Amino acid sequence: MYNILIGGAAGQGIDTTVTILEKLLKKSGYFVYTTRDVMSRVRGGHNFSTIRFGNEIIRSHSHQLDGIIALNSETIELHHAKLKENGFILCDSKLREQDNKIIPLPMEEMAKELGNPRVSGSIAIGAILKLFGESLDHAEDVMKVSVKQLYYEINIKAIHLGYDKVDARFLHKGGNFHDWMLLSGNQAIALGAIAAGLRFYSAYPMSPSTSIMEYLASKSLETDVLVEQAEDEIAAINMAIGASYAGARAMTGTSGGGFSLMVEALGLSGIAEIPLVAVDVQRPGPATGLPTRTEQSDLKFVVSASHGEFPRMVIAVRDHADAYYQTIRAFTMADKYQIPVIILSDQYLADSNITVKPFDLPNLQDITPYLDNIDMELDEDYLRYRFTEDGISPRRIPGETKALVAADSDEHDERGWITESADIRTRMMDKRLHKLNKLKEELQEPEFIGDDNCEILLLGWGSMYGPIKEAVKLLNKKYNGKYGALVFGDIFPLPTARLLEKAPLAKQIVNIEQNATGQLAGIIREYTGIQCNDSILKYDGRQISAEEIVDILEKGGL
Amino acid sequence: MYNILIGGAAGQGIDTTVTILEKLLKKSGYFVYTTRDVMSRVRGGHNFSTIRFGNEIIRSHSHQLDGIIALNSETIELHHAKLKENGFILCDSKLREQDNKIIPLPMEEMAKELGNPRVSGSIAIGAILKLFGESLDHAEDVMKVSVKQLYYEINIKAIHLGYDKVDARFLHKGGNFHDWMLLSGNQAIALGAIAAGLRFYSAYPMSPSTSIMEYLASKSLETDVLVEQAEDEIAAINMAIGASYAGARAMTGTSGGGFSLMVEALGLSGIAEIPLVAVDVQRPGPATGLPTRTEQSDLKFVVSASHGEFPRMVIAVRDHADAYYQTIRAFTMADKYQIPVIILSDQYLADSNITVKPFDLPNLQDITPYLDNIDMELDEDYLRYRFTEDGISPRRIPGETKALVAADSDEHDERGWITESADIRTRMMDKRLHKLNKLKEELQEPEFIGDDNCEILLLGWGSMYGPIKEAVKLLNKKYNGKYGALVFGDIFPLPTARLLEKAPLAKQIVNIEQNATGQLAGIIREYTGIQCNDSILKYDGRQISAEEIVDILEKGGL
Amino acid sequence: MCQFQTYETAWCPGCGNFSILKCLKNALEELGKDPSKVLMAAGIGQAAKTPQYISANSFCGLHGRSLPAATAAKIANEELTVIVNTGDGDSYGEGGNHFIHTIRRNIDITHFVHNNQIYGLTKGQASPTTAEGQITGVQTTGNNNIPFHPLLLAIASGAGFVARAFSGDPEHLTAIMKKAISYKGYALVDILQPCVSFNKVNTFRYYKDRVYHLDDSYDPTNKMAAIEKAMEFDDTIPIGVLYHEEMPDFHAKNAVLSKGGQLYKKQCEDAVLQRLIQEFV
Amino acid sequence: MCQFQTYETAWCPGCGNFSILKCLKNALEELGKDPSKVLMAAGIGQAAKTPQYISANSFCGLHGRSLPAATAAKIANEELTVIVNTGDGDSYGEGGNHFIHTIRRNIDITHFVHNNQIYGLTKGQASPTTAEGQITGVQTTGNNNIPFHPLLLAIASGAGFVARAFSGDPEHLTAIMKKAISYKGYALVDILQPCVSFNKVNTFRYYKDRVYHLDDSYDPTNKMAAIEKAMEFDDTIPIGVLYHEEMPDFHAKNAVLSKGGQLYKKQCEDAVLQRLIQEFV
Ligand SMILES: Cc1ncc(C[n+]2csc(CCOP(=O)(O)OP(=O)(O)O)c2C)c(N)n1
Ligand SMILES: Cc1ncc(C[n+]2csc(CCOP(=O)(O)OP(=O)(O)O)c2C)c(N)n1
């Protein structure tokens, strides 16, 4: 496995360089795992991406570097300590004196000679390919879809130039991932939504959620998904609810700050029983916080967001494939139970580009709206909120039949009319909350990782999945099956069966979370009484890696 | 103790009648406990108030009636079953045939004769005073402050007329509460805020919180409290934060729906460390719910409202005196720790008019802003967010000195400038969250009620205080000290000492809450591991009474 | 019998809302609307109870938030006739941002604002349209804010159908309602509606004495003239269509919708999804 | 040396914000303002970083919510010169409701909108002022919304000082800024500000070619003329003070504040509190 870092100032073209390079690596068979670390600015500052690649599935980023591509000298200063023994730094000759690590290339000069200073990135790409023993077989294919026609030729030339200027250093390790996808977490959610029959997406721009909207908008005409940029997040969620009421599968997406503004309408979805999928791509809070970085600190918030009580489901997506499949499932669950379903992702997942097996198309039943037209009374007697055994009332689409469809944010009777009756109120509350009984039967238990007889049980959720999975593997190699982990995807209502089975067997339980207060641990204690003995909490906006987890556990003597 | 109900349609003048009557009863020495049950409409429907009065402190409303004043026949139908054996119904002769309970009075006719149909209420008041053996000594005083000058004479006449038309039935029971206050929960909060040095109140109208704004506005000129009606709740809370930043003690108030819109700014108060007091007068949700009724269903919501993590304090006010004193304390705590403090009240408390001992004026230290000007560096080096041992940075008022005062919703350094440093981020999070350590030392433990050796421990919070206190008294009379209760005021961070001391001694723990999911029980389990064995949950918008609690416990064999 | 039926209401006797409700039912009836193809949307308030009293599909959402929900319902199914009835506080206060931005979308919905110049349901605080100086339970020394001119704001935001009517002139109101519903695009009718319980200034008499009909000599397609008229709200109050302009609506301009068909019935073919997946390979 | 100092910024080279920042510092300096009596407020966005780069008190609040916070700070302490610098998305999109209602209060603050007709910090989506038809990463088939006319909306909402300036005309901009800050009441200056990274339509050249100064023949006290001018935003773009009207500000009209003194220093006497308590006895 290799790991290279590309760093420079915002606006120096890191993203483009990375996108091309990661594609080339994947085309040559590698599994690619790219993570992004950016500042909240458009130009300047210091941004970097790390591309980890190898011939087997990779689950975490890593801090040990085989190489650095430095677009400025700050990059060298900040990251050279992470270089492995035989690591290299590829940079413009002007930046540094040659030493045993530096591979200087007069990229700026070469680019100028080629006639466009912006192609230095492609020169670097060429050099990297050579260093890692790659061919240039896919360069043309990839370049064609990555740069404008106008710049195609010159970039191809640049790649070749870079390629010719250095010597191969590393072995090509093979790998069979040519036919797999390479995409971001946000793209996976967007694709999942399209697969689930999304028709309407409304949102207000907010990092790191915006690329969901951008992807959907770019495919709007092909997919017949209408994307509406709202004036604010309140409009966004109320629009999604309105569209869903009228029969269109609808989703809204934002980050924590925007979600804070959506809280009132979440309850509207709850009491009016209108299916809704809302994505919260978390970033560090509170308030504006660190806009372009990662955190898992909205869990307790979304679990109890909005005044009053109503059923909801919260799914934390764990990796890119999960993001796709769980988004489809979110629509199914929202529709089936006529509730809001919240998808929790985070910047780490959203912005990382990772290799995944091509997605399967969804089952028909997952994308068929639960309209339940059978067993319904005559249209005239249609009761939108009919009391039923499982609490789920037959839903209809306004305008489809003679049935008049009501939606009401006040407490209402079966027909949907405002009521002040104490009796109906209690029954309506029960009806709504009882939907969770059935839903709980469908909950997905957390994935168990590691050894069945583990002494130390790690607990995590969402995007901690990859780092924890890799950490457990590393640890169990060293410590002979001492570790196990449960990583939650479905997180509210909390599935408790597997936890109740595994927890008593472990000597120590450690929650690992990307927040400061151990939110999962709190929820687990509330719903199971199980208390974690220790915790690893990180809240500096940077995702913990497998290696860091291993390190902390070892240092803590765990 | 007596208990009378006054019912009719909205717009029939129930409120005025009740206000005059309860004042007269209190002036004659009674302790008065009036609760309101109203529909979300201005005219029509069915509203009623219950006035319970006696010569000792009353803690709960009751459903057993000594008398009904029925302004329409619906009132009789709905409530006559609750009349005690010797109870009476006072109503217009036209409404009902005379029977052994009915005391008919041709009020409408009499009022017309007096020249104004709107004085029937005063006729009824006169009749009631006579029935309960009262004099007319205070009629003039009270009428003077209760009706417009223009209508004074005619109402006095009406009272006398009613007084003369019936015979005394009940004994005057005495009581020494002449000099006590009679006010609503919302007025108590408003008074507390004034006492605490409130300068700025911003809000958007929302039942049942609006009367806080109305009271403050009515006293604005005398008290120099500026009341600003905002365009929406988002503006309201951001205004309060802006005013507080600039040195004015500031508060905002709303109900759950409005609070939902304030969630984002709550985090702003948290990260920018700007003191804020926010009142949530709860009503049944979700969404619009039951706008004029009561519930305790926002607890979990406010405890974790807003994305990200920051310190906050939540105080549930328990009765009218508590509402006053805790509001003062809320300002102290907000100021001292530079955090948002949320006061949780509910419609039951907000709208009930209850007798309380005249409030003490606050201590000077409670109303002195914590500006901590001593031990501060030179103005030029002023660091708004200086790292300190307890996490509390010296606060200054912009414009007061040469020090420049920053407030920042992004993560920032000590000076208040945006930072992306992982290290500073972690330290700033720690700094903010560590403020809770000191705060926790000042938490007030829940009040213990009942017998130290109780078998059954009841748990409640906020406005359940009165009904639980009365219930325990009733129960322990019957069951010889079997019952005890802890009622929480400070609720987040959860004070756990007394609970951890009492809980292990009890055989059974029962949480009694005005919500459907047992929110306090959940929080208790999360923070102490203690699990309630049973619960009494009511969520029909009507407050549970002491008698109902007794009844349910007895029926449940507890 | 009116298809849109009659229900018991929770309004005060004498409230202007009764007349608005009646005119609306008549307008719908006269336009030959099918109740099952009509969506009555609202926020929260006295005016916002209107959908509860009409036999049609109904969406009673959140205070101030009816427009985005109504907008999206219309987007999802263009066959619905979407009508929003809600208050001045709801439309111009809490919902002020949606008011302006809904106009900018020119979505084909009709917006009837029951403008009683007061917050009715919450018992009488100043709304954005309350007169300067008016005293209320919160504005105890008089309302100091410059009053909001709904028609002016609407025209300034780009609305193509901007009208005022008066609940006390039912014939005229019904006629305006029919025009507004028939207009292709966002149509605003600000309806003067006396609140007998909480607005003792802007009474039936107050309006009655001041309103006058815009006559045939008035050209509603002249924007500057319309703006001038829109500012007239004092001793005289013009009622009628102040501004009228035909322009492409949301559906006509939107690339997905202009292909035709109801959005909620569309599907993304498996082949397309397969292609999107392959793009990432 | 300028008292308001110089800091490293996070803006793109060539961004119009640099000039605005510089003009603002000059304006403050020339007006003789004391940094410790100046409050720079902002929401979130590129423009909203301005307070971070000026040596004064600063309040960097939430996206879209600077106006209510700034309003209340001014209410609390009238001795502060309160200036809001924030973006078009912030002021007219997320914060649209506060924009209108802040104007209605006529609070004595100055509002500089860095109008780059785009969402800069979030990388180039349409803002309310983005031109119809403009293509962005979200408006992939072109923006369909009717553009928001800030000056028109401001005048329609009752603002007494409404101006436009251009970052590329620093002398004029500084002069306008000084007038706006000196105006007693809410003052809006919509500042054309090229975003070199994300708005390739409304470039420096674009504005340069179109802007012209309102000259002495223009009467900014004529409301109808101002409204007409406010709609001019196409081949020609007027810059200068479009509308000017003196009127009582919030502090003058408010019953508590008009008594004089800084609100935050006032106190309620014990005797008053005692009296209030006695009223309930
Ligand atoms: C978020 C939120 N804030 C406040 C309220 C309380 N509220 C209900 S109706 C209303 C105002 C009603 O005024 P208007 O919209 O003019 O309608 P009217 O009753 O006058 O017809 C308010 C403030 C609410 N329901 N939700
Ligand atoms: C509640 C909320 N929603 C969205 C965002 C994300 N956001 C940050 S800046 C911005 C828009 C910036 O545009 P503009 O206000 O025009 O400022 P510019 O960057 O162009 O100067 C957005 C949407 C946020 N911070 N908070």
Ligand code: SF4
């Ligand atoms: S309060 Fe006013 S608006 Fe509401 S129903 Fe009564 S009269 Fe009508």
Ligand code: SF4
């Ligand atoms: S993105 Fe645009 S507005 Fe932001 S700093 Fe760069 S040029 Fe300026």
Ligand SMILES: [Mg+2]
């Ligand atoms: Mg109204």
Ligand SMILES: [Mg+2]
């Ligand atoms: Mg902008």
